[in-house]
Amino acid sequence: MNEYKLEEIVEATENFDQSRVIGKGSHGFVYRGILKDGKFVAIKKQSPGLQKLQDNTKLKNEACILSSLPHNPYLISLLGTSHDSFKNKLLVMEHMPKGTLYEALHLADDDDERTLDWPHRLKTAIQIAKAVQFLHEENPPVVHRDIKSANILFDQNHDAKLADFGLAIRMDGEDSLSRPAAGTIGYLDPCYTVPSKLSTKVDVFSYGVLLFEIISGRKAIDVSRKPAAIVEWASTLIEKRRFLDICDERIELPHYMESSIKKLIFIASHCVSLIENLRPSMAEIVVQLGKSAIDERPVVRFPLWTSFLCGFALQRWQRKLGSKTDSTEINNKGNSNGVNISKGALLVREIFAEIT
Template sequence: MKNNPPSNFALYLFFIFIIPSSSSSSSDFAAARSALLSLRSAVGGRTLLWNTSLPTPCSWSGVQCKNDVVVGLRLPGYSLSGELTSAIFKNLTSLRTLSLRFNKLSGDFPPDLSACSELRSLNLQGNRFSGEIPDSLSLLNKLVRLSLANNNLTGKIPESLSKLKRLKTLYLEDNHLTGFLPELKLQLDLFNVSNNRLSGSIPVSLSSMPESAFLGNKLCGKPLQICPGIAAGTGVLTGGHKKKKRGLSGGAIAGIVIGAVVAFAIILMIIVFVCGKKRSRQTNAVDNSLISKQSGVEIPGVKPIGVTENPGSGNAYSVSAAAAAVMASNRNSKAEESNGVGASKKLVFFGDGIGGKMFDLEDLLRASAEVLGKGTFGTAYKAVLEIGTVVAVKRLKDVTISESEFKEKMETVGAMEHENLVPLRAYYYSRDEKLLVYDYMPMGSLSAFLHGNKGAGRTPLNWQMRSAIALGVARGITYLHSQGPDISHGNVKSSNILLTKSHEARVSDFGLVHLVGPSSALSRASGYRAPEVTDPQRVSQKADVYSFGVLLLELLTGKAPSHTLLNDEGVDLPRWVQSIVKEDWSSEVFDLELLRDQHAEEEMVQLLQLAVDCVAQHPDSRPSMHEVTYRIRELWGSTSSLNDLGDESSMQRLLYLPFIM
């Protein structure tokens, strides 16, 4: 009998608390489900393939739940069109993230969005919303990130946005907003109002933002040009600028006259100097042309007399000029040899040559060729030999080491053999020319694939291809690091990742950073270099890990680190991604081409986290490349999309071969 009261009391608590809680949860789900179905019926375009037979919407594409509550709705790039009705967001009050970016939604700003009081991130960029920005946005006092860029919004920017004390990102560019910029007393990290119709002076609270944040308006003041006579934020003339202009003093006039005379004298001296140099160049050109005509060999930069350049063969002409320089250098070397100076110069091969075939320097110089591009260490050419072999030739520039050192380093590079490296097949050294011969990679660089032409006929890099490329690059760099604690690549970037016909990754340009002078090494593409690197010729393995992390971010976002990123805000790629991840907007960083595969989002987020780990500011906080490769292999081992690659055998090799080969 003594146990009955507690038992009854527990039963009482169950009916009082548990059952109503369960009922409330079911009610919330029903309301959220109804709201999402209202959204689907209100918009056109791409069909939202939601399985409505399921009791809850948590498994629907783009819907995110936490503790059985809908907290996120991400439908970027779905080609959704139409207007959002007022029956949607009032039943999604627990939303923390809403992303409808890059769709075709129109009409006024969603009227009941202010009911989503838990909203942290709101991205409606790239739609066709019109009308004014409502004051009701100020009710979303937990908002951290707001992007309404690239719409048709009109009217003024409401001063009530100052109430959003947690706001860190505000994008309003590419709209039709008018009036003055309000004094937004917020701690903003990212801000942009470019390409609107704003006027007046820039408020002090926004003066620390970059110039690009204000371009395309009629704005003035820091960081743009000074706007004299305009009171900050008002557009009203101040009294201090209404004074009558006075004439120049005699001293000022004399100073102007003296300055003009000095400037004229300097200009005259420059003209005389330039004309003298031009006459000298013309004389040299005539002499070189005569030599070229007599010898049948082109001098670099000089077109032989009597030869008409083919407009369609500019690349071939550039190569023949380069070949002429090498041939001239070779003749000089033979002259030195005949005088007992130096040794005979020829191509030095590694292994069995290219495809079991070897050739000499003369064969290489007679090859038809085209320029592939100019990089950090020199110009690369595609050369087709008369025997049918196709090779890639890199003509090095600014080599600062001796011949013995050059040969020693080339022997080290030539000994590197791994299926994810572009092998060095041969090299040539003379006093004036240094050439490297590689296998030719027909698909070009990863950089060209990511940032080149995205028009019709382009093969998009989907998730399976990008993650396979990431694994291939990781394996190649891991192999390099395994050759010794002091061996690193030193110049990891997307333009140094070449692709085979089956889109397998090959790492190129390894071992070259020590050949050139510091000034050339410093010219490496910005955005990839680790913050601790001060000497570009001394790059640690952990600095390679940082560069690889940036490469991963480039693969995932589709953005080039060499550009000022995120609407020209001047923020580098790692900082931009880290700010978004911190705001729980991880899915917003992904390239739209990746978002077509909704089932791979979890793997994308995992690879994103690995990239963030790699770009840690302190080197000791970064994983090793061996660990990076292991984590990517584990990620691939958990996916079931091998067949989507189109070449399963290639992926199997990446997965199951050992790290070091």
């Protein structure tokens, strides 16, 4: 792991100027920095209170967990560390320029590029599920303990990555089961009340809450609504079989995606079960989400006039091959004289080129 000089970090952030702040959390602040080579990075620094206490617990834990993991495209990358003049740890992370999932769901307006359409929401759900599956399949497993929309970041290509490993635990012995239960209210598994109750199912519950949030555009806890908790609200609608009433009404749900979104709601409801053994594993969730992604592909319907063009293309194809094969036979078998039917598609392109 790289160890950056403090002078380089100070220069990259303009001495931690407030205009460079791109995120805030319980640990402190995240600054956008530009290294000497022109590379954009995100730099985590403790809050003033933790600096005075020289409490490096969360940042040390995050560095320890991330540095122990192999690269994964759905996890934030740790580029290196540094230390301030008081020996407090600084983390140098990859920069994620498109903001957080929380911002996209709750702060973006209709014209904001961060606004997520339904296909992007499904893609985000799949990418984060794969991230958590990767953690759980480590040996020993890693439990994130703080899966929430504010900890999901988007890169330049609008792909999602799971971030903030300050509370993460590698389940490798008694020490891992001695840490107090922790998490964020609204996402925290109600069954996780004592250290001994730590398991991968803790993350599964949080992921279920996240799914409801992605689908509804509603916050995990919103005191301005009744009920305030998203799980209680969604569960009531599910009991009444009003599945589509859970969907974010700010954006229209395409008809071809209704089945996929209902499957996501079904998955989310199982994730937040109060009976831990009934919650699926993240591997099972990824499989089910993959099926939903296949289901959401729209059926393409062509105008009637394309049938005429295809017939014309097949006739030209036959003349070029010198074949007398009946076009009906070609349509049925999809192949004649060992030549792939895709050549007919190429001829259709030629016809469009001639017409236009």
